[in-house]
Amino acid sequence: TPLSHIRNFSIVAHIDHGKSTLADRLIQSTHTVADRDMKEQMLDSMDIERERGITIKAQTVRINYTAKDGEEYVLNLIDTPGHVDFAYEVSRSMRAVEGSLLVVDSTQGVEAQTLANVYHAIEADHEIVPVLNKIDLPAADCDRVAEQIEDVIGIDATEAIQVSAKTGIGIEDTLEAIVTKLPAPTGDRDAPLKAMLVDSWYDSYLGVIVLVRIMDGVLKKGERVRMLSNNSTHHVDRIGVFRPQMTEIDELGPGELGFLTASIKQVRDTRVGDTITHEKKGTTDALPGFKPAQPVVFCGLFPVDAAEFEDLRDSIEKLALNDASFSFEMETSAALGFGFRCGFLGLLHLEVIRDRIEREYNIDLITTAPSVIYDIHMKDGTVTQLHNPADMPDMTLVDHLQEPRIKATILVPDEYLGDVLKLCQDRRGIQEDLTYAGSRAMVVYDLPLNEVVFDFYDRLKSVTKGYASFDYQMIGYRQDALVKMSILVNDEPVDALSTMVHRDRAEARGRAMVEKLKDLIPRHMFKIPIQAAIGGKVIARETLSAMRKDVTAKCYGGDATRKKKLLEKQKAGKKKMRQFGKVDIPQEAFISALKMD
Ligand code: GTP
Numbered sequence: 001t002p003l004s005h006i007r008n009f010s011i012v013a014h015i016d017h018g019k020s021t022l023a024d025r026l027i028q029s030t031h032t033v034a035d036r037d038m039k040e041q042m043l044d045s046m047d048i049e050r051e052r053g054i055t056i057k058a059q060t061v062r063i064n065y066t067a068k069d070g071e072e073y074v075l076n077l078i079d080t081p082g083h084v085d086f087a088y089e090v091s092r093s094m095r096a097v098e099g100s101l102l103v104v105d106s107t108q109g110v111e112a113q114t115l116a117n118v119y120h121a122i123e124a125d126h127e128i129v130p131v132l133n134k135i136d137l138p139a140a141d142c143d144r145v146a147e148q149i150e151d152v153i154g155i156d157a158t159e160a161i162q163v164s165a166k167t168g169i170g171i172e173d174t175l176e177a178i179v180t181k182l183p184a185p186t187g188d189r190d191a192p193l194k195a196m197l198v199d200s201w202y203d204s205y206l207g208v209i210v211l212v213r214i215m216d217g218v219l220k221k222g223e224r225v226r227m228l229s230n231n232s233t234h235h236v237d238r239i240g241v242f243r244p245q246m247t248e249i250d251e252l253g254p255g256e257l258g259f260l261t262a263s264i265k266q267v268r269d270t271r272v273g274d275t276i277t278h279e280k281k282g283t284t285d286a287l288p289g290f291k292p293a294q295p296v297v298f299c300g301l302f303p304v305d306a307a308e309f310e311d312l313r314d315s316i317e318k319l320a321l322n323d324a325s326f327s328f329e330m331e332t333s334a335a336l337g338f339g340f341r342c343g344f345l346g347l348l349h350l351e352v353i354r355d356r357i358e359r360e361y362n363i364d365l366i367t368t369a370p371s372v373i374y375d376i377h378m379k380d381g382t383v384t385q386l387h388n389p390a391d392m393p394d395m396t397l398v399d400h401l402q403e404p405r406i407k408a409t410i411l412v413p414d415e416y417l418g419d420v421l422k423l424c425q426d427r428r429g430i431q432e433d434l435t436y437a438g439s440r441a442m443v444v445y446d447l448p449l450n451e452v453v454f455d456f457y458d459r460l461k462s463v464t465k466g467y468a469s470f471d472y473q474m475i476g477y478r479q480d481a482l483v484k485m486s487i488l489v490n491d492e493p494v495d496a497l498s499t500m501v502h503r504d505r506a507e508a509r510g511r512a513m514v515e516k517l518k519d520l521i522p523r524h525m526f527k528i529p530i531q532a533a534i535g536g537k538v539i540a541r542e543t544l545s546a547m548r549k550d551v552t553a554k555c556y557g558g559d560a561t562r563k564k565k566l567l568e569k570q571k572a573g574k575k576k577m578r579q580f581g582k583v584d585i586p587q588e589a590f591i592s593a594l595k596m597d
Contacts, residue, residue, distance in 0.1 A: 007178050008097035017103050017134075060211060093199070104132055106145050129161065132146065136166055152442070161177055194216040194287070195275070210261070210262070237262060239252055242259070267321060302337065303365065313330075333495050372450045375402040380397075413439060416465070484500055485498065486533050487513060488530070
């Protein structure tokens with residue numbers, strides 16, 4: 001296809017504003033897929049993605065469209081992940097296309113996630129076409145939302161397209177706008193091959209599939225290619241495009257999006273943002289902005305049943321094959337035994353992996369408190385990274401600690417602003433900006449990541465009845481007065497409950513934790529002290545009193561089946577517990593104890 005007849009674009013939207021529905025419509029109305037094969041939400045293919053209604057991997061589809069000018073165009077839609085955890089992937093996908101449709105729900109307006117993604121689009125120099133969706137609904141207010149797009153984002157919305165992805169209104173206009181308003185890609189067919197590795201995933205039949213955007217040159221089946229980040233070379237055995245099912249073709253030229261397979265065994269061997277060229281006579285000029293994935297949130301994953309450790313190892317290794325941004329290493333905990341310390345791009349990423357282990361591999365897990373990476377500046381001048389509060393060295397050897405900070409952008413209706421400010425303040429936030437867009441406030445806070453990873457998002461949703469939207473980016477490390485707080489149950493430290501806290505908040509946090517644990521740990525035959533301590537100093541204490549009677553005592557001589565039932569119930573309850581010294585601690589305690597309300 002000549003460059004002038006190609007348009008590459010992505011769709012930027014907040015969750016639920018209708019990105020997938022619109023994509024489905026574009027595919028359907030151009031007969032890219034026969035109607036009988038049309039499944040809802042063609043693009044969200046992974047089960048968990050579909051269930052959670054989120055997109056994790058970039059997906060593409062190639063659409064043939066005959067425009068009003070009578071010419072046939074190739075439209076390549078790339079569907080990007082919409083969640084902050086995957087910001088780097090989003091920024092790469094955006095670099096692979098020239099324009100974006102900005103979809104905003106005309107009954108809702110601009111949300112924080114729309115903003116974050118539209119900034120990626122602006123950074124990638126996209127032409128942006130605003131699309132006001134859901135105009136079939138009575139609550140639609142296109143004028144207000146268009147004005148908001150201009151105020152908040154600063155792009156012209158006078159020609160915003162009014163669409164109902166549900167009923168089909170405005171779909172033809174959208175296709176025309178893609179052709180007439182978005183620029184064609186540029187590229188030199190005769191230059192050495194330069195292709196961007198946009199994404200990759202594992203397919204059980206074909207091995208690793210690599211999504212590429214050709215910048216310059218031509219890639220043909222059977223050629224040998226080189227990845228510039230690690231100089232590895234590969235024989236390309238397939239080339240193709242997504243319609244949206246994989247369709248093999250012989251070559252991909254400049255401006256085109258497609259896939260290649262090259263007997264690559266692991267997704268780990270492919271890096272998003274890498275440059276692919278020919279093995280011989282290739283370019284040495286790598287595409288800018290490449291960076292390897294960096295996990296920012298760490299937690300321990302332990303099997304509830306210690307006998308399942310090998311199964312857990314197996315499942316983690318399999319998942320890691322397909323996810324280069326997920327890291328793990330073996331960890332032993334005095335309290336929890338053998339498990340893994342795992343690194344994730346963010347909390348959502350953590351939850352997705354944990355869900356998959358539990359559901360696909362059927363292993364009950366204990367997840368320890370998520371923690372960020374701290375820089376420990378030792379008195380002898382060395383700096384080490386702390387991934388696990390349990391590994392905190394003796395404080396007398398430590399000069400100071402630094403913690404990662406984020407810039408959080410929150411959009412919230414006026415009436416909840418006070419609650420949001422209070423929440424951010426409680427989490428050691430520093431207010432940077434507060435502006436209004438209509439009846440909504442946009443607040444920007446500098447916050448410690450450690451105060452956010454745990455339950456910030458849940459709290460934000462609950463204090464604003466779900467009306468706030470939130471997004472963040474990392475901004476760097478800063479020194480603060482942080483200490484390690486240990487929890488002792490029955491005088492034994494439970495390392496999996498250790499956390500890093502700010503010194504000024506340690507006491508309140510410690511008290512809250514021991515109170516929670518007192519409720520979460522069942523009574524035993526003996527008295528159990530539960531303490532929070534910093535160094536050797538106890539800062540909070542509760543005592544769980546002893547059980548008065550054997551639960552089955554009153555059944556003696558009586559109803560034997562009732563007694564049996566009770567014992568069975570106890571046994572089932574035990575399965576979800578772990579023993580620490582002489583004390584059973586239920587699995588949910590590890591997470592619940594840390595939630596602050
Ligand atoms: P994520 O995949 O979670 O990012 O969401 P999305 O932006 O892809 O939204 P999706 O297409 O799943 O749509 C969200 C909800 O809005 C679904 O229940 C759709 O049926 C509905 N919806 C989408 N477009 C329209 C529309 O034009 N009108 C109406 N009434 N509902 C719509």
